[in-house]
Amino acid sequence: MEEHSKLPLLPEAFLSFLEKNGIDPSIYTASDSTPRYLRLKPGTEGELEEIEAEIKCKLEKVNWLPGFYSLPPDVLIANSKSYLDGKIYGIDAASGAAVSVLKISPGDHVLDLCAAPGAKLCMMLDLLGDSGSVTGVDVARHRLAACKTMLQKYSLGDRCRLFVADGSTFSLAPVSVDSLSRSCESAFGENDEIFREWTSRRPWKERKRAAKAREAKSLQLVSSSENPELIFYGRQSGVVGLSKNELYKTMSDLEVSSFGYDKVLVDAECTHDGSVKHIQKFEHWGWKTLQRRVLDAERTDSLTVLQLKLLRNGFRLLKVGGLLVYSTCSLTVAQNEDIVEQFLKENASAELQEIDEAKEWPSAACFAATSTRPLTEYRLGCIMADERGVHCDAERSEHWVFLFP
Numbered sequence: 001m002e003e004h005s006k007l008p009l010l011p012e013a014f015l016s017f018l019e020k021n022g023i024d025p026s027i028y029t030a031s032d033s034t035p036r037y038l039r040l041k042p043g044t045e046g047e048l049e050e051i052e053a054e055i056k057c058k059l060e061k062v063n064w065l066p067g068f069y070s071l072p073p074d075v076l077i078a079n080s081k082s083y084l085d086g087k088i089y090g091i092d093a094a095s096g097a098a099v100s101v102l103k104i105s106p107g108d109h110v111l112d113l114c115a116a117p118g119a120k121l122c123m124m125l126d127l128l129g130d131s132g133s134v135t136g137v138d139v140a141r142h143r144l145a146a147c148k149t150m151l152q153k154y155s156l157g158d159r160c161r162l163f164v165a166d167g168s169t170f171s172l173a174p175v176s177v178d179s180l181s182r183s184c185e186s187a188f189g190e191n192d193e194i195f196r197e198w199t200s201r202r203p204w205k206e207r208k209r210a211a212k213a214r215e216a217k218s219l220q221l222v223s224s225s226e227n228p229e230l231i232f233y234g235r236q237s238g239v240v241g242l243s244k245n246e247l248y249k250t251m252s253d254l255e256v257s258s259f260g261y262d263k264v265l266v267d268a269e270c271t272h273d274g275s276v277k278h279i280q281k282f283e284h285w286g287w288k289t290l291q292r293r294v295l296d297a298e299r300t301d302s303l304t305v306l307q308l309k310l311l312r313n314g315f316r317l318l319k320v321g322g323l324l325v326y327s328t329c330s331l332t333v334a335q336n337e338d339i340v341e342q343f344l345k346e347n348a349s350a351e352l353q354e355i356d357e358a359k360e361w362p363s364a365a366c367f368a369a370t371s372t373r374p375l376t377e378y379r380l381g382c383i384m385a386d387e388r389g390v391h392c393d394a395e396r397s398e399h400w401v402f403l404f405p
């Protein structure tokens, strides 16, 4: 069958969006042959054969990305026992690549500024091990609630806290080292302004307060100085035992340089055009929805403003010597290179740096950025990724290599 005959019937508006952005519409034909990916929960590698038998499919190791396996697109994992038991995650390799370049190691304090629904957050927590913390922020409460459910399913909540907040203004410090060493006992004082151990059954007073805050938010009565809503925290997240004042203390720029986050992921909200399967869902949802949710000019303009704000704020919260990755699932220059370029222009201390491990990836190299401040070094990686793989940036059109056609 001719390739073009497999093209989904993309609406004019989307085709012109693709054309304007130099994206070949034929990428949307490949979804039937695009493999899916899964990641094994660390520690379950020994059960690979059992997992394969259960999902009735041989898993192919992704050599460049530890813990990742590919499988044919038609194999469903969501009802399998391994999935339900939290031994496997459905996460694409490109998402894994974004997290892997953060080089998370035990002890890191990590910030995920657009965290929901949380596949990357889970991977970060798996890499973190027994020390450090991960702070997940997302503006969409319902999506972050799903993220909380995922953390609980995979028993990964211990070192994590989740805030419903605008990532472009979020300002809270990572949990302090002091607070981590406090004993849990001290958390159970009389003072209800001290955070006690998390229980899904919140005290009545607290639930009432949260409901009131939500109501005020929906009526837009909340000032921008309102504290972010903490919807979950684990025992070792550093929150237990803190007073509200300690938790909600914001950092000055000077404090950030020493006490900011070691690693920041800005997995920004975007048009999702790089997510082929996502775009194809609009065949069922209706292309008008795509027009409204993806292509509307006002929305795309405000999206790029938001992306830049998120990147700026992520970088502001990064401590000296830290590492930041900016990623999107869009293939447009406007949402990737242009954002990074604009950011670099504003930050004289920032400069591009190559991602070394990308040399091992079966694609042309990706690009990264470094930023330096006197005597110290910040680094910023930027990768564009979609379900099929990771794309390079430099000499973009020549180097668009889809890893898994």
Ligand SMILES: C[S@@+](CC[C@H](N)C(=O)[O-])C[C@H]1O[C@@H](n2cnc3c(N)ncnc32)[C@H](O)[C@@H]1O
Pocket (backbone or CB within 6 Å): 095, 113, 114, 115, 116, 117, 118, 119, 120, 121, 137, 138, 139, 140, 143, 165, 166, 167, 168, 267, 268, 269, 270, 306, 329
């Ligand atoms: C590409 S998704 C993130 C995917 C996520 N990192 C993962 O791996 O599952 C983008 C997210 O950004 C969130 N978002 C949009 N605007 C935001 C803002 N101003 N601050 C924080 N999050 C925002 C959306 O609610 C959405 O969940």
